Amino acid sequence: MNKTLIMGSLLLLVLFSSCKNKQMGANNPNPILAYPVEAVAPQDVELKSVYPAVLKGQEDVDIKPRVDGFIDKVFVDEGAVVRKGQPLFKINSPTSVQAVQAAQSAYNTAKLDVDRIRPLAEKGIYSSVKLSTYENVLANAKGALNEAKAKLSWATVTSPVNGIVGTINFRQGSLVNNANVLTTVANTTNIIAYFSINEKDLLTLLKDMKGSTQAEKIKNMPRVKLLLSDGTEYEETGKIETISGVVDAVSGAVNFRASFPNKHGLLRSGSSGKVVIPQPISNVIVIPQEATFNQQDKVMVYKVLGDSVLQKSILVKATPDGKSYVVLDGLSAGEKIVSGSIATLKSGQKIKVKSLK
Numbered sequence: 001m002n003k004t005l006i007m008g009s010l011l012l013l014v015l016f017s018s019c020k021n022k023q024m025g026a027n028n029p030n031p032i033l034a035y036p037v038e039a040v041a042p043q044d045v046e047l048k049s050v051y052p053a054v055l056k057g058q059e060d061v062d063i064k065p066r067v068d069g070f071i072d073k074v075f076v077d078e079g080a081v082v083r084k085g086q087p088l089f090k091i092n093s094p095t096s097v098q099a100v101q102a103a104q105s106a107y108n109t110a111k112l113d114v115d116r117i118r119p120l121a122e123k124g125i126y127s128s129v130k131l132s133t134y135e136n137v138l139a140n141a142k143g144a145l146n147e148a149k150a151k152l153s154w155a156t157v158t159s160p161v162n163g164i165v166g167t168i169n170f171r172q173g174s175l176v177n178n179a180n181v182l183t184t185v186a187n188t189t190n191i192i193a194y195f196s197i198n199e200k201d202l203l204t205l206l207k208d209m210k211g212s213t214q215a216e217k218i219k220n221m222p223r224v225k226l227l228l229s230d231g232t233e234y235e236e237t238g239k240i241e242t243i244s245g246v247v248d249a250v251s252g253a254v255n256f257r258a259s260f261p262n263k264h265g266l267l268r269s270g271s272s273g274k275v276v277i278p279q280p281i282s283n284v285i286v287i288p289q290e291a292t293f294n295q296q297d298k299v300m301v302y303k304v305l306g307d308s309v310l311q312k313s314i315l316v317k318a319t320p321d322g323k324s325y326v327v328l329d330g331l332s333a334g335e336k337i338v339s340g341s342i343a344t345l346k347s348g349q350k351i352k353v354k355s356l357k
Helices: 003-026 094-122 126-154 197-205 214-221
Strands: 033-037 042-065 067-073 086-094 156-158 163-165 185-198 225-228 241-242 251-263 271-289 291-295 300-304 308-318 324-329 337-338 349-357
Touching: 033 300, 042 163, 042 251, 067 094, 067 163, 094 349, 185 271, 197 251, 291 308
Parallel strands: 033 349
Antiparallel strands: 033 337, 042 185, 042 271, 067 086, 086 156, 163 185, 185 251, 225 271, 241 251, 271 324, 291 300, 300 308, 300 337, 308 324
């Protein structure tokens, strides 16, 4: 056999093999692909529930005048730190001054009458009954005078608590009465965070807490954290103090109150934040969110059964990092799921295992 014939035979063999391979590829348009697979196992995690909150001082007192009149002086400025009893405003109250003058005049008259009648009564010229009547008038006049002086002292408006002065709503020369709020003094030694959670979350929260009564459960609740309006975490942890005993009929929410120490004065009354309640959970399955997909209102995974996959609905809750889910129902320890690259999968599809964790 010459060389030309041998070369021709080899060429035909190569072409035949190539055509056969192409034909085999055409007969298998969906080759079995490899996917990452992991066996789920229980672990301990800490979930966090976040709720918007309004911050108030432990005492937020509206300062109102107890007498009518014009503001003569403003002794403090907004944001000033004041002590209990410190003067805040001075009010020029003509009616209060007139009341003191009238009471003083009545007292002076009554005293003159008693001073005049007493010697005569001692000599028997007037009866002791008449003297007692004048003495009663004097006592009433003295009481009225003391009351008028006390009301006049209200012209100096003082702070009822230690705290920080808020916005001053009226300035020197303003006409005010007891319906006007001159300012607010907030005692911010501790800050109270007011927030609410829905009834379902409340039942879940209380169910996981130790204690037979609500008071015992509140006592055993973990310390809570506070996220400030800029997203940073406040340095001090707080404590839940109360849970409302009534569910709001409109919103279906329950009001909470948590207290945070404010020794550096960073927190201000009237500001906002978010209360973070940690929820430690033991012996639960955690899976990556990339292993799931949504189908209508359900969260699904691909469960590995032998060499194929099957869609499975699960109940989940997101972890604080936003990258994983805690599986509340639908998976058991030791079961295998496809842990990623699930976009090309469908239920019943055969797969190869790329990696097994």
